[in-house]
Amino acid sequence: xxxxxxxxxxxxxxxxxxxxxxxxxVVPYLGPLARWVETLKRPxxxxxxxxxxxxxxxxxxxxxxxxxxxxxxxxxxxxxVRFHPDVTLEEVMALSAWMTIKTAAVNLPYGGAKGGIxxxxxxxxxxxxxxxxxxxxxxxxxxxxxxxxxxxxDVNTNAQIMAWMMDTYSMNVGGTATGVxxxxxxxxxxxxxxxxxxGRGVFVTGREAARRLGMDLRGARIxxxxxxxxxxxxxxxxxxxxxxxVAVQDHTGTIVNSNGLxxxxxxxxxxxxxxxxxxxxxxxxxxxDFWNTPxxxxxxxxxxxxxxxxxxxxxxxxxxxxxxxxxxxxQADDILAERGVLVVPDVICNAGGVTVSYFEWVQDFSSFFxxxxxxxxxxxxxxxxxxxxxxxxxxxxxxxxxxATYAVACERILMARQERGLYP
Numbered sequence: 059x060x061x062x063x064x065x066x067x068x069x070x071x072x073x074x075x076x077x078x079x080x081x082x083x084v085v086p087y088l089g090p091l092a093r094w095v096e097t098l099k100r101p102x103x104x105x106x107x108x109x110x111x112x113x114x115x116x117x118x119x120x121x122x123x124x125x126x127x128x129x130x131x132x133x134x135x136x137x138x139v140r141f142h143p144d145v146t147l148e149e150v151m152a153l154s155a156w157m158t159i160k161t162a163a164v165n166l167p168y169g170g171a172k173g174g175i176x177x178x179x180x181x182x183x184x185x186x187x188x189x190x191x192x193x194x195x196x197x198x199x200x201x202x203x204x205x206x207x208x209x210x211x212d213v214n215t216n217a218q219i220m221a222w223m224m225d226t227y228s229m230n231v232g233g234t235a236t237g238v239x240x241x242x243x244x245x246x247x248x249x250x251x252x253x254x255x256x257g258r259g260v261f262v263t264g265r266e267a268a269r270r271l272g273m274d275l276r277g278a279r280i281x282x283x284x285x286x287x288x289x290x291x292x293x294x295x296x297x298x299x300x301x302x303x304v305a306v307q308d309h310t311g312t313i314v315n316s317n318g319l320x321x322x323x324x325x326x327x328x329x330x331x332x333x334x335x336x337x338x339x340x341x342x343x344x345x346x347d348f349w350n351t352p353x354x355x356x357x358x359x360x361x362x363x364x365x366x367x368x369x370x371x372x373x374x375x376x377x378x379x380x381x382x383x384x385x386x387x388x389q390a391d392d393i394l395a396e397r398g399v400l401v402v403p404d405v406i407c408n409a410g411g412v413t414v415s416y417f418e419w420v421q422d423f424s425s426f427f428x429x430x431x432x433x434x435x436x437x438x439x440x441x442x443x444x445x446x447x448x449x450x451x452x453x454x455x456x457x458x459x460x461x462a463t464y465a466v467a468c469e470r471i472l473m474a475r476q477e478r479g480l481y482p
Contacts, residue, residue, distance in 0.1 A: 091468070094472040098471065109194045137157040139219070154172035168208075252414045278355055313337075413441065447466060
């Protein structure tokens with residue numbers, strides 16, 4: 059008799075609850091491999107760590123950190139580290155599971171993992187941020203490594219954080235281990251193309267989806283929620299293809315312009331003042347109005363659980379591109395399907411980042427680095443091949459792209475589990 063992990067009680071729309079619902083929907087398509095499906099419903103390993111540091115004022119502060127390895131049947135764990143005041147173990151579990159699906163969907167030789175610290179990095183000085191990063195890395199150092207689990211940037215983490223993590227791990231093992239993390243600065247073994255990779259993947263999959271729908275990107279209206287690396291890069295690439303970015307939302311608010319926002323001006327302003335700093339370029343509207351802004355393509359690229367059932371009823375989009383992880387709750391998925399809205403799921407749509415992370419990892423081992431054109435060509439080819447295979451599966455079984463993505467990914471994961479067997 060299998061029981062769910064006792065330290066979480068997922069609700070229907072919680073991150074872990076959403077993931078479990080997505081797995082349940084794919085079971086009918088797994089055939090004999092369905093006997094292994096419980097493997098997907100529990101993480102292999104979950105580590106909770108205390109992260110104490112001395113603050114600049116001399117006080118001692120404690121932060122809670124996590125590293126979850128969901129599944130490693132196909133290779134080392136792979137997944138980012140986020141610093142956010144709302145990070146929870148359940149969220150990190152779900153994110154690690156989505157990484158398992160994502161790496162399998164694009165057929166990378168990885169499993170899924172994720173990490174996080176419950177902290178608001180905006181309230182830390184640079185010195186305090188470094189201390190938190192290094193102490194956290196030391197605490198999780200017992201389960202990470204170039205051949206076991208490879209962290210990367212995520213929400214509120216960047217190349218500098220990765221440099222500190224790589225250095226800390228390297229000092230503890232007594233030698234430079236560039237392959238322990240990805241998303242590093244270029245001169246420390248980072249890869250060209252990594253910063254824009256996730257946004258580029260959203261564009262590549264979106265371009266193909268629009269083509270299959272018969273939607274001309276020239277003049278297409280696009281609404282983007284979240285305007286960091288993913289949302290802003292995707293918006294710029296769609297604009298270059300002739301689309302109009304009519305609405306953008308970030309943590310500061312929502313700006314709308316039915317004639318299209320001037321990204322050349324908006325992007326640099328958003329980096330310092332948020333999107334509402336671009337008051338002259340559009341209308342500032344209430345955040346909830348973002349969801350009923352007339353658009354053809356909706357790109358949720360913020361946090362999970364943003365596209366609710368109510369918002370799914372509001373949107374006028376024909377195509378949803380999930381730039382964020384888990385942005386659409388299961389009920390919203392059903393509503394969008396009933397309305398004929400195509401959803402390109404996160405586990406394929408935003409897989410550009412982990413794909414180029416894989417390139418970085420390979421380049422670190424070989425100490426031979428590719429130019430950005432070669433990286434983009436390889437990225438586009440992997441993304442297109444993966445999407446086309448998933449689309450063929452969806453057409454074959456007459457199922458949504460998300461279910462097809464999970465069918466493809468879960469078959470690969472569970473086949474690896476079956477062939478490896480159980481030890482001891």
